Amino acid sequence: MSERPATIRDVARVAGVGTTTVSRVINDRPNVKPETARRIEEAIKTLGFRPNRLANSFRNRSLSMIGMVVPDPTPTVFSAIADSVDEFAEEHGMVVVTAKSRRDARRERALVSAFVEKGADGILLVTDDDDHRYLEADLARGYPLVFVLDPPNGVEAPAVVGDDRGGAREATQHLLAHGHGRIGLVGSTAKPSTAERVEGYKAALAENGIAVDANLIRTQPVSTDHGYTATRDLLSLPDPPTALFSTNYPATMGVLKALREHPSPIGLVCYGEFEAATLLSPGVTVVTSDPHVIGQQAVQLLLDQIGGNGPRAARVTVPPYLVPRGSGELRRDQSSGPFVGSGDPDRVSHIESQLRSNALQEGLAD
Numbered sequence: 001m002s003e004r005p006a007t008i009r010d011v012a013r014v015a016g017v018g019t020t021t022v023s024r025v026i027n028d029r030p031n032v033k034p035e036t037a038r039r040i041e042e043a044i045k046t047l048g049f050r051p052n053r054l055a056n057s058f059r060n061r062s063l064s065m066i067g068m069v070v071p072d073p074t075p076t077v078f079s080a081i082a083d084s085v086d087e088f089a090e091e092h093g094m095v096v097v098t099a100k101s102r103r104d105a106r107r108e109r110a111l112v113s114a115f116v117e118k119g120a121d122g123i124l125l126v127t128d129d130d131d132h133r134y135l136e137a138d139l140a141r142g143y144p145l146v147f148v149l150d151p152p153n154g155v156e157a158p159a160v161v162g163d164d165r166g167g168a169r170e171a172t173q174h175l176l177a178h179g180h181g182r183i184g185l186v187g188s189t190a191k192p193s194t195a196e197r198v199e200g201y202k203a204a205l206a207e208n209g210i211a212v213d214a215n216l217i218r219t220q221p222v223s224t225d226h227g228y229t230a231t232r233d234l235l236s237l238p239d240p241p242t243a244l245f246s247t248n249y250p251a252t253m254g255v256l257k258a259l260r261e262h263p264s265p266i267g268l269v270c271y272g273e274f275e276a277a278t279l280l281s282p283g284v285t286v287v288t289s290d291p292h293v294i295g296q297q298a299v300q301l302l303l304d305q306i307g308g309n310g311p312r313a314a315r316v317t318v319p320p321y322l323v324p325r326g327s328g329e330l331r332r333d334q335s336s337g338p339f340v341g342s343g344d345p346d347r348v349s350h351i352e353s354q355l356r357s358n359a360l361q362e363g364l365a366d
Contacts, residue, residue, distance in 0.1 A: 006047035007308030014043040019307045027064060027093050064094040066302065067115030071103045071128040076273045077249075077291050078126065081148065084295025085124060092303060094121070103222075105129040116143060122302045124148055130191070132157070139312075144305035148298045150193050156313040158305060160298045162289035164193045164271075167320030168200025169207075171245055171269040171287040174322055176208055178329045180243035180267050184216045184234040186227050186255055187247025187271075194222075197247040197271055216241055227254020235262055242331065243267030249274055256280070268327040283325025289318040 008026075012019045017036060024032050025040045032040075043049070066089055070078050082098055089096050097120070101108035108129050115123050122144030133154040139145065147159035175183050183205070189195040198219060202212050215237065218230035227250060234241055235258070244259075244266060246252040252270040259266055269285045270277070277284040297316045304310030 006049040008049070008306070009308040010047055011040060011043045011049050014047060015039045019309065023093070023307075065120050066094050066096045066122055066124060066299070067111075067120035068096055068098045068124040068126075069101055069108055069111050069115075070098060070126045071101050071108075076275050077288065080273070080291035081126070081295045081298070084292045085299055088296045088299040092299070101128055103128045109134055112145075122146070122306050124298050124302060126150075127152075128191075129153075142305075142308075144302055146298050146302045146305065148294065150191050151315070153192070158301045158310060158312070158314040158316075160294055160301060160316045160318065162193065162294070162318050163320050164196035165200035165203070167271060167287040167289070168197035168245070168247065169204045170200075170320060170322050171271065171285075171328075172201045172204035173208075174269055174285065174287075174324070174328050175243045175245065175267050176204065176210075178243075178267065179331055180241075181210065182213070182216065182239065182241045182243075183267075184218070184231075184241035184244045185247065186218050186230045186234070186244060187251045188222045188226075189219045190222060194247050201245055201247075222248055222250045224250045224254040224257070227251035228258045229254070231255045231258035235266070241266075243269075243328075246270040248272065252284075256284075265330040267330045269322075273323070277323075277325065280327075282327050282330065285322065285324050285326065285328035287320050287322045289320050293318050 008019050008022050012022045015022065015036075017040060021032060021036065022040055024030075025037050026044075066085070068082060068085060070082060072078065082096075086096050097115075099111045099115075101111060105128060108125075108127065112123060112125065112135070116138055124146050126148045127150050131154050132152045135145065135152070135155050135157070139155055139157055145157055147157055147161075149161060151159040151161055172183060183201075185198065185201050187194055187197065189198055198217070205212055216234065218226070218234065220226040220230065227246065230251075231244065231254065234244070244255060246255045246268070249272050252272070252274065255268065255270070256276075259268065269287060271287055273286050273288045273291075274284075277286055297318065301310060301314055301316065304314075
């Protein structure tokens with residue numbers, strides 16, 4: 001077996017400095033004493049260290065790149081995480097290139113391979129795939145890769161995830177606390193995160209002595225159409241739910257479409273922040289994890305991997321929090337009508353545009 005290649009951590013140890021100082025020298029950044037820079041350069045030469053960077057440069061400076069793969073930038077949480085990643089990576093002298101997998105596992109794999117082949121220093125992967133064994137060879141040789149929101153399946157790799165079970169439990173408890181005994185669930189169990197949300201919903205019911213009613217649970221492949229038809233089915237039951245919990249963004253869009261056609265108030269809590277949540281009347285109560293923290297933690301884990309400092313299967317869990325806006329407090333005996341855009345034509349137009357846009361992407365979200 002060949003000797004493992006030197007890492008930035010090895011260079012730092014030999015030169016007697018921190019990894020951040022080594023990174024500054026490698027990337028030609030200022031504020032490093034000449035004597036310190038000389039020691040680092042000698043250590044690099046002695047160890048045969050080869051920085052993993054792009055072949056080209058920008059204004060004669062080294063350009064370090066992070067590749068980021070997301071399923072779809074439409075949900076607010078994805079775009080907010082990407083913004084946080086950009087901000088935190090820039091502080092460390094790195095540029096982020098983001099690519100969309102369009103919820104296509106084959107495209108996701110192709111994008112990951114392209115980033116590896118083109119010399120990205122590391123990858124942040126918001127996955128929509130359910131089998132990651134294709135990454136075994138890259139991970140075995142120490143290629144820096146961090147999963148975001150969902151953990152890997154079939155391989156060991158670092159991940160930053162939300163407490164999906166805890167968040168769903170909090171969402172369901174919120175509805176129970178506002179008098180809802182029959183709570184329908186609309187979503188999916190296709191991914192670990194959404195499957196955990198279903199379990200959190202069940203746990204909250206059990207904690208309150210309420211038997212789980214399978215007739216109130218609708219889990220199908222992720223899509224707006226499913227959210228719409230599932231909501232209509234639930235509301236047409238002889239004893240329909242008085243509130244709904246939606247476990248993901250595409251389902252939420254379908255739920256909202258169905259509720260706008262329904263004459264009676266229905267309580268609603270959705271998992272994941274989205275732009276239209278504050279435009280509707282009442283506003284949509286959501287449970288989410290701080291996307292800024294997720295992005296920051298993901299970049300830090302990746303930097304640790306790039307520097308050779310991070311454990312192979314580190315796991316960071318970002319706690320959830322509830323954002324009450326009114327929809328979770330709705331009860332059938334109240335006079336409030338269906339979800340609308342606060343009477344503002346521009347807001348209504350924006351919401352309808354978002355629903356249409358999501359419908360156009362339907363085939364991509366299945």
